[in-house]
Amino acid sequence: MEDDLETPYWHLDRPSTRALRRLPTLTLPVLRLIWESGRRPALVILILQLGAGVATASGLLATAAVLDDLLAAGAAPDRLMAALPSLVLVAAIVALRGAADAAVELARARLEPALRRAAEERLFAAALGVQLADFDDVDFYDGLHRARDRGLFHLDRAVANTIDLIGAACGVTAAAVGLAVLHPLLPPLLAISVLPEAWAVLRAARRGYAGMREMVTLNRRVDMLADLVTEREPAAELRACQAQPYVLSEYRQVADVLKAKETRVGLSMARVRTVGRAAGGLAMAGVLAVLGLMLHDGWIALAAAGTAVIAVRVAATALRQLAQAANQLLEQFLYVADYHDFLADAEARKQPAGGTAAPRSPERVTLHGVGFTYPGSRRPALREINLTIHAGQTIALVGENGSGKTTLARLLAGLYRPTRGVVRWDGLDTAELDQDTLADRVVLVPQQPVRWPHDARTNVRMGRHDRRDPGDHALREAAALAAADDVVAGLPAGWQTLLSKQFRGGHELSAGQWQRLAVARGLFRDGPLLIWDEPTAPLDAKAEYAVYETLRKIAGERTVLLITHRLTSVRHADRIYLLHRGAIAEEGTHEELLALRGRYAELYALQTGTVKR
Ligand SMILES: Nc1ncnc2c1ncn2[C@@H]1O[C@H](COP(=O)(O)OP(=O)(O)OP(=O)(O)O)[C@@H](O)[C@H]1O
Known part of the structure; x- marks a missing residue:
């Protein structure tokens, strides 16, 4: 297990030092984002911060003047009166x-949500x-999730x-400038007093950063387990398998290693900081001694020396804040780098818009030598597919699990592009067609x-969300044809019922009821090419009958591609293709395929119980 934790299979994202090296280049996009999303509050913050700096410097000089007047010779009331204007x-x-700090807070309250x-x-x-195939690319998918889960969060904090x-x-x-005005030797003294602590903060940051890199994968594993434990989807099966103790023990294994690593890193950082603080104290004592000497030898007035002590403390506090912010930025920019890398990757993958518009209602869809291999896979999911579909035909795809039916349907829908061969609509290569118009013609x-x-x-209207449907006529018709009207009639608020248990007042449907809505969605979308991938698998006999009746009604007006394991449902198809291991093994009408006495005939006999023993 320890080995698995060090080189785990779920270790997709390799943490790297690139963010450290790229810090300057990474700052630019963040600044650009700030500029584009919240220019005004950003400018206000910048001006106020500069103003606060000037105020700090002038405050120090005014303090020196107050001390000067108070420490001058003469009666106390006179000295107080003299110091009054400076006071x-x-x-x-x-x-x-104080007002500037408050105004910065207000501007931040505007900037941060705008930026998010x-x-x-x-x-x-x-x-x-990006295209569907990109979601099958492990690197892309992982990058997307890193950007979403951590990049966004840390971008916010980085700002x-x-x-x-x-x-x-x-x-x-400001403190350094104030000191320089008091005496040119004071800024170097300031540098000496804060150096040990600055060293400690940076060193601790580097240790923390290295530790964080080590723990990225472990944290990722804990996140995965957290999803498993807290999400609704796996909740039922997890309990049915009585897998709770297994999940908890898996968590403990990872969490124990994580705890040990976190403790080690935390202790090491605390040690470095303690050394830094002690050295800082010594340096401060040294600075005070030097100030005393300067005072003794008359290099500096008593008032200036007093102000210098205040200034050194002000600067030390600001420097500590600076180092802390820089330290956290180092870590955050690692994630911000993920966010920007993802955006750049997605941009590179983006499909160029434009091209010839797809035919409104294609007469002929042809596949020539089409093959498809999923990103990262070695074995092709489809090989040498040649077929032609004429308008108005009903085509069926059958075959065993994993034989390539869904992949072929997605290729026909334009969701995947063939990695070999070509798909043509009325002779036009679909790769060169405008993808929006191509998608517009397809119902899947x-x-x-x-x-x-x-x-x-909304669940039904989502099929074509911008379709005008006065009086909801098309909506109701689609629901009736899909036997979804019964489902809606049984809902507490009818069409307005929220279908999600994740929200208060939400209602859950059964798998078959969801499927009826999905069929209604497809019918509401309407289009010349209908692709049904196992549309009736979870449906009861009555609903299945209604759906096939509908399919029969619309066949002729539309081109239908039907994928199913129920061979009795495809008997009337104009042509049936049986896929086997990604290739077309048999094709023909139902009768022709039975006469072939091949795989189709065997599957049909098995399903209808007419298999000869
Ligand atoms: N996203 C994916 N990434 C990599 N390989 C995939 C992916 N989806 C499917 N495959 C592989 O492609 C092959 C064909 O899968 P496909 O889903 O097209 O089969 P199918 O005939 O529709 O199966 P079923 O009847 O079970 O729905 C399978 O070997 C499967 O492992």
């Missing part, structure tokens, strides 16, 4: 700084813009940290339809 100035600057929204939309648009970083940098600079009712977490109406 008022210090108070005003402190108030201004923009980043999310980019990710969604990129994911929606917050960038703001803190700028604020802290302004604070350090898939094997596992989406259960849209919306109301029943």
Whole structure:
């Protein structure tokens, strides 16, 4: 198990040091995103941070003036009166700084949601813009999930940290400038006083970063287990298999290793910080001693020395914040790099828009020597497929599990592009057709339809969401033809019933009821080429009969491609293709295939109980 944890099969994302090296180049896209999504609040924040820096520097100088007046010779009331204007100035600057900090908070409240929204939309648009085959590409899929689950989250925090970083940098600079004005020797003294702690913070950051890289895969495994334990989908089977103890023990194995690693890294970071703090204390004592000497030898006035002590403390605090923000940014940029890599990858995969419009209602769909291999697979899922479908025909695809039926249906629907050969619509290569118009002509009712977490109406209308349907006539007709009207009639709020148990008031349907809605969705979509992939598998006999009646009614007006394991349902098809291991093994009408006495005849005999023993 330990070995499995170190080199696990679920280790898809290899953590790398690239983010560290790419830090400068990664900052640019983040800044661009800030600029594009929240220019005004970003500018306000920048100006306010600079203003706060100037206020800090002037505050220090005004403090020096106050001390100067207070420490001058003369009666105490006179000295106080002399210091009063500078005191008022210090108070005003402190108030201004406070106001600037509050205004930064307000601007942040505007910037961060705007940025999150923009980043999310980019990710969604990129994911929606790629082709189906990209989702079968493990690298792409993993990149998408890293970008979604961690990239977005850390992008948000990276922006917050960038703001803190700028604020802290302004604070350090302001303190250094204030000190330089008091005496040119003071900024180097400041540097000496903060160096040990800066070293410690950076060193601790590097250890934390290295530890985080080690733990990426373990955390990923815990995330996977968390999904398994908390999601609704696996909940039933997990319990039915009584797999709870197994899942919990698997969690413990990973979590124990994770805990040990986290503790080791945490302790090591704490040790480095403690050493840094101790060294920082010593350095500060040294600085104070040097200040004392300067004071003793008359290099610096008492008031300036007092201010210098305040300035060094201000700078040390700001520097600590700066190092902390930089430290967190190092980690966050690793994930931000994932986000940007995903966007770049999706952009490269995006299909160029345009091309010739697909025929409105193709007369002939032909496949010439078509083959298809899934990304990352060695064995082709389809080989040398040659077939022609004429308008108005009903074609059936049959064959054993895994023989390639769904893959072929998706190729015909234009969802996959052949890796060999060509698909033509009326002689036109579909790869060169405008993909939007191609998709527009196709209706696909898939094997596992989406259960849209919306109301029943939207579930059906989603087939063609922009279809105008005054009075819901088409909606009701599609529902009646798919035997989905009964389902809707039984819902507590009819068409308005929310179909998702994940939300309050949601209603759950049975597998067959969902399937009826999916068939209704396909009928509502309407189009010249209908592809039905196992449309009736979970349906009861009555609903199945209704669906096949509908199919028979619309056959002739539409071209229908039907995939099913129930051979009795395809007897009337104009042509039946039997797939075996990705190739067409037999083809013909039902009678021709029976006469062949091959695989089809054997399967048919098995299903109808007429098999000879
Ligand atoms: N997303 C995928 N990535 C890689 N290989 C896949 C993918 N989907 C299917 N395959 C493989 O392609 C082959 C054909 O699968 P396909 O789903 O087309 O079969 P099918 O005939 O529709 O099966 P069934 O009757 O079980 O629905 C199978 O060997 C399967 O393992």
